[in-house]
Amino acid sequence: MVYVCGAKVYPVGRHYDKSVVDMALEVSGPLVRECGEPEAIVFATYLSPFQEDFDNHAQLFAEYLGTDAEVYTVASGDGSGGAAISLGEKLVKAGYKRVLVVGSDKTNDFHSKHAVEQLTTLIAPYERYYGTTYSSVHALAARLYMKRFNLSREELSQWAVVMHSNAIDVPHAQLRFPVKIEKVCSSNVISEPLRLLDAHPFSDGAAAVMLTSESSPVELRTASASSKLTVANRDLTFMDSTYKAMKKLGVDGVDAVEVHDAFSIAGLIALESLGLAERGKAIELLNERPKEINPSGGLKARGHPIGATGVYQVAEGFSAITEGLGRLGKVSSFLTHSTNLMGASTYLTYLKEV
DSSP: OEEEEEEEEOOOBOOTTOOHHHHHHHHHHHHHHHHOOOSEEEEEOSSHHHHHTOOOHHHHHHHHHTOOOEEEEEOBTBTHHHHHHHHHHHHHHTTOSEEEEEEEEOOOSSOHHHHHHHHHTTSOHHHHHTTOOHHHHHHHHHHHHHHHHTOOHHHHHHHHHHHHHHHTTOTTOSOOSOOOHHHHHHSOEEETTEEGGGBOOOOBEEEEEEEESSOOSEEEEEEEEEOOOOGGGSOTTSOHHHHHHHHHHTOOOOSEEEOOOSBHHHHHHHHHHTTSSOTTOHHHHHHHOTTTBSTTOHHHHTOOOGGGHHHHHHHHHHHHHHTOBTTTBOOSEEEEEEEETTTTEEEEEEEEEO
16 A cells, blocks of 8 residues: 655745755655655656756755655656656555655746747657647647537636636635636637636646655555557547546546646546546536536646646645645545646546545
8 A cells, every 4th residue: 555644835836036956845844854754756847957957856856855765857748747656656565665756847937938848849749840839739629629519618718717716725826816707718819719818827836745655544546548649649639548547547436636737628628538527528517516626726727837736736635635625625535637748648646535
């Protein structure tokens, strides 16, 4: 069995005065004092090597933390945090007593156009050559989904409305203010039909989770799967890797879920790919259970410190089970969903009360 001893998060936002290592230390120090020295550290980041012109964050972090623990760096695009949790679980199963999983990333030290350029490097080179971008992949998915399932622009905007509403009561969330459907629909176009308020903000932040073999109040298990990277070779209205990972996980129902909603359309598609809603019916589930879907506000409103996001999700699941999270309150089970480029790979984590 693998358990979660504790979790800490740094407020998501713009932290020009903090480095990736600074934020990681602030969340990890208290966790080590609370749970004990880790035997291994798994460090997730993505944009920080480009932002800080430095690519050995994990080793420097371990040195400043004052530990001789083994160090591993995980970089799996915007799914890096989820991949780090998966690796951490495997290390505990392999015999490590405690594994510290840390996600820390920055996107705001440079102009946002540079962050956009780096996100585009997730796309297969020949597709990128012909103009495919991170935003346009999601826009293609939105256009296909809206046509196939007769989803209106106003219905799609409901995702952002719910996410912002959930984030208001989450102290570490970045966008803690309400929005209306009309505001979402009239915001600037990013890539038709997606608009500014369909998209995640650029965020800085860090989160840490201590995994352990010692019995604790929250049990954890993961499942992951991969699919095709190339956009031309997959159905963008369904995340095949998410479907396969959920089958591996073998969970029938959950009290709450955090899905990887880099854009609003990705949230709807994720719910259906997880089997939580029928194809084309995710908007109905969102309207029926708004507090249980992305209770943190999701990538859309909690924010998206890209390499750290998957670790935030697990830390939030731990909080939801042990003390309650925002409007959701306290639950007994929680599912997190982290993906690389909208389902090229999926990393699921299931947490439940012991």
